[in-house]
Amino acid sequence: MQDADTRLLIIDDDEMFCHVLSRAMTRRGFDVIVAHDAEQAITLARRHRPAFATLDLKLEQSSGLKLLPELLDVLPSCRIVVLTGYSSIATAVEAIKLGAVNYLCKPADAEEILIALGREQGDPDAELAVTPPSINRIAWEHIQKVLQEHDGNISATARALGMHRRTLQRKLQKRPVRR
Structure with a gap:
């Protein structure tokens, strides 16, 4: 078994996405564990104690926002990045308030996720939108x-x-x- 510092829990109900992300992160040196629902995620978190996690905002039977505090109760030092195809300012703010280290809109590639997992601080040089939202x-x-x-x-x-x-x-x- 690999070092716990390289253990990554991927929580997403999209099996194809999990497969692709799991392969990409394994190639980058992570020991990957995959959960497709909240109950399985908590069980695997307790058993494997991952240092990192990606969490889909919209799981089939639950919300990633509801699961986030539960995961952090089990794994207080886990660095969790919330991923979503349904991004909004409200959910991004709540995810960060609840303890996520970052929030990314899908599609996000493995490099973006890796950077988000490792980022310690915000980026004051982040680009501002050129046009207002529709x-x-x-x-x-x-x-x-x-x-x-x-x-x-x-x-x-x-x-x-x-x-x-x-x-x-x-x-x-x-x-x-x-x-």
Whole structure:
């Protein structure tokens, strides 16, 4: 077995993504363990004590934001990067507040993830957006913020936004609008 300092837990319900990322990180010297749901992630975290983890924000049966504090209870010094295809400012802020060391939008390649896992501080030279976000992107961000305020409760969020629950569900199933 390899050193615990190189152990990486990948938590994502997309099996193909896990396979590709696992191979890429193994080639970079990590001892990779894969979990596809929250329960399996906690079990593997206790058993293998990884130093690093990637956590998908939107797991099939749960939220990565709900799993994040549980993982850190088991592994207080684990460096966790949240990955998502459904990025929003609200979830990025919450992920960092809950203890993630970084937050990346998918698709993120192995090098970006490796840099995010190792980064100790923020980057004051990060590029600022040249153009403001579109109206559709602002609407997506607002929906995510309200959803977060209602702990992921779709019905309460729909009421707060003044829209039908099914309309909100359809909007949430779509990929986020590009900036």
